[in-house]
Amino acid sequence: MHVVVLGAGMIGTTVVREVSHFAEITKVSVVDVRQEGIDKCLETAKSTKVHGQTASLATEEDIAAVLSNADLAIACLPHSLSLTAIKAAITSRCHLVDLVGSNFTEKNALSQQAMKAGIIIVPGCGVAPGITNFLAAQGIELLDEAEEAVMICGGIPRHPIPPLWYQVVFRLESVLGLYTKPALAIKNGEIVKLPPLTGLEKISFPEPVGECEMVNTDAHSTAFTLKDKVKNLYEKTVRYPGHWEKMKVLAELGFLDSEPIMFDGHPIVPRTFTESVLSPKLIGPSNEDITVVRVEVKGIKKGVPTKHSWELVDFYDHGRGITSMAKTTALPATVAAKWILQGKINETGIMPLENLIINERFQPFVDELNELGIQIKYNAVVESLA
CATH class of the missing domain: 3.40.50.720 (NAD(P)-binding Rossmann-like Domain)
Structure with missing residues (x-):
């Protein structure tokens, strides 16, 4: 073929x-x-x-x-x-x-x-979208009533440096698009748009990642496909502490705006200008990166409050010579x-x-990803939340 x-x-x-x-x-x-x-x-x-x-x-x-x-x-x-x-x-x-x-x-x-x-x-x-989507969907399928699904993902540097504690793996244009786009989510059974860079929360992953922060980002297709199956659904993107606060300041000052402004007699797009300024500052000391994923789905199973969760912490693939984000x-x-x-x-x-x-199809697909080096871990015992 x-x-x-x-x-x-x-x-x-x-x-x-x-x-x-x-x-x-x-x-x-x-x-x-x-x-x-x-x-x-x-x-x-x-x-x-x-x-x-x-x-x-x-x-x-x-x-x-x-x-x-x-x-x-x-x-x-x-x-x-x-x-x-x-x-x-x-x-x-x-x-x-x-x-x-x-x-x-x-x-x-x-x-x-x-x-x-x-x-x-x-x-x-x-x-994300992708792995996070089908993990959330499977968690919902395992419940009689699904109350909340949270899809958490982030691509972060293995060796972060200031001032933003982040480095670009793909295109900065795509990253800033994520930061400026309203976040589709499901709230009380309805599709809503949350303002970008909102919903700041702390989260912790196993070392060497440690403490991080996350904000609301776009839930993509799941906002439509899972709307009738879960009451609340959100996607969150992870960065190291302090990153989101600094990006929010840039957004508030207009540096991420896409509407042209006049500068020295010429029209410029603030976001394009910001990309040019930030790009050289987001090249880290190495291209080693970490991908973190956590998907949690809460609800009711046989009358008992229950949570299903999956986690992935993946590192730069030295065997293939590729970044974790490229692999995942x-x-x-x-x-x-x-x-x-x-x-x-x-x-x-x-x-x-x-x-x-x-x-x-769920477990065979996960097993095949595991064989290829993407180790998705399930919290093996369904956890009672009572």
């Missing part, structure tokens, strides 16, 4: 290397606008299955052209191209696993078209892709992981 990977960045390269190991896949085409990225990807993959192709990926027609002979594609593209890739996959009748989870309502409007094309599109198939983002997508090709996932339409990886 032929798989196309769209994008040869850090995540795309990780995806290519992993899927090239799957026996079901006979050909992997990595497509990017930059030959330099493709060359680096080919060198990393070291597989005769992998072939590179430069192409524009700016339009639906561009992407459809490279998907025309593929069985499945994995999109490792910027947020701005996610919807374009989905439309191209439908046109090409090509299954698609997409790492981006934003704009779910727009994407879901295309679900009927995907069904008619006989394909499945899995959006938000990374760590890429590998769920590769497993989902393999399951589609194997027929273990046979639905059609637009189906996020929380609709797919529950009940009988």
